[in-house]
Amino acid sequence: MLESVKGFGVTFAHMFKRVVTEEYPEYRKPTAPRYHGRHILNRHPDGLEKCVGCELCAWACPADAIYVEGADNTDAERYSPGERYAGVYQINYARCIFCGLCIEACPTRSLTMSNEYELAADSRQDLIFTKEQLLAPLLPGMEQPPHPMRLGETEKDYYVGALTNPGTSAGAERVKPGGTA
Amino acid sequence: MGIEEKLPAGVLLTSVEKLVNWTRKSSFWPATFGLACCAIEMMASGGARYDLGRFGMEVFRASPRQADLMIVAGRVSQKMAPVLRQIYDQMPEPRWVLSMGVCASSGGMFNNYAIVQGVDHVVPVDMYLPGCPPRPEMLMDAILKLHEKVMHEPLGEKRRLILAEQPAPLVKPGSMPSSYRFNKAKKRQWTEAVEQGTEEQLRIENWMKERAGL
Numbered sequence: 116m117l118e119s120v121k122g123f124g125v126t127f128a129h130m131f132k133r134v135v136t137e138e139y140p141e142y143r144k145p146t147a148p149r150y151h152g153r154h155i156l157n158r159h160p161d162g163l164e165k166c167v168g169c170e171l172c173a174w175a176c177p178a179d180a181i182y183v184e185g186a187d188n189t190d191a192e193r194y195s196p197g198e199r200y201a202g203v204y205q206i207n208y209a210r211c212i213f214c215g216l217c218i219e220a221c222p223t224r225s226l227t228m229s230n231e232y233e234l235a236a237d238s239r240q241d242l243i244f245t246k247e248q249l250l251a252p253l254l255p256g257m258e259q260p261p262h263p264m265r266l267g268e269t270e271k272d273y274y275v276g277a278l279t280n281p282g283t284s285a286g287a288e289r290v291k292p293g294g295t296a
Numbered sequence: 297m298g299i300e301e302k303l304p305a306g307v308l309l310t311s312v313e314k315l316v317n318w319t320r321k322s323s324f325w326p327a328t329f330g331l332a333c334c335a336i337e338m339m340a341s342g343g344a345r346y347d348l349g350r351f352g353m354e355v356f357r358a359s360p361r362q363a364d365l366m367i368v369a370g371r372v373s374q375k376m377a378p379v380l381r382q383i384y385d386q387m388p389e390p391r392w393v394l395s396m397g398v399c400a401s402s403g404g405m406f407n408n409y410a411i412v413q414g415v416d417h418v419v420p421v422d423m424y425l426p427g428c429p430p431r432p433e434m435l436m437d438a439i440l441k442l443h444e445k446v447m448h449e450p451l452g453e454k455r456r457l458i459l460a461e462q463p464a465p466l467v468k469p470g471s472m473p474s475s476y477r478f479n480k481a482k483k484r485q486w487t488e489a490v491e492q493g494t495e496e497q498l499r500i501e502n503w504m505k506e507r508a509g510l
Contacts, residue, residue, distance in 0.1 A: 134344050136350070137345060140440055178404055210427060230507075231499050232431060
């Protein structure tokens, strides 16, 4: 007789315990800082794109989710410092497994990952993200490309300067006020 | 898609539509269709921490006859495809399919002879959820987006024709991320961003702000 009531006691005691359930849609708990989420194509501090269209990310991708087509910069129409930029850049999120190998392969720290994960869509077409969708927002002081190089004479100035002034990839690397990543 | 398709001509159901859709989305029972690692995340979503019971879908039905939603969680092999189709055919109308994870959505990284390259080759899919595997929040986001789609579904063929003539809503039902849709300020932000076509930039901008505040 007493044993059967004891069982209810366990259930009743749970009413006074801390609730573990996450209130997801109303409150989104921050992920781990290095959670692999949606990609970002970063910009230099003057707004030029960091991507040089080298396709190393596409080569590194084990799921063949990235498609890049390089194009040539000209003095009249410049999207990135240096010779080339990505004319077409697509990531197919219906294939991407968020392994981060593309991030490791990227030589200019152009491709980084955010912690955004709400990516579900009702068509496969909507899951293919184009360059316009992947590009980082223009922060204050940035200018929409194409425009000439503002931070120096050659692309070298950009890459040397990136150690202290990383543009939008600072968000991904969480640069401390001291300057170390 | 359900019994309303059998209605005789001349019967219009506009205000009942909302109620019917609400009842449909409020007890959206999923059929268990765990095929691989995504199933582990699907089980986690049903557990105490994420608790799908909050949306009235804690009962994962083992029988397709009692299920409304098929969550295809994992890669579908060529051998599994006819089984999957049979389970789908056994589900009563109205029914929905959620393709969970990249393998179910497109074959993912398994681009080979053994895996069906996307479950939409076999059954019609209502929501694609990327991720390998998607975390439980991602699954809940996909489910909530599907809820929104269900809420906007026309009741009967005539209503469908009427809605098809009206201009499409600016924000397509089922396209707004759930954490934005359930927050009034963020919902407004998103709607404004869609007008300018910068919703993806808005996400990143908000994430950067959130990150800087940590």
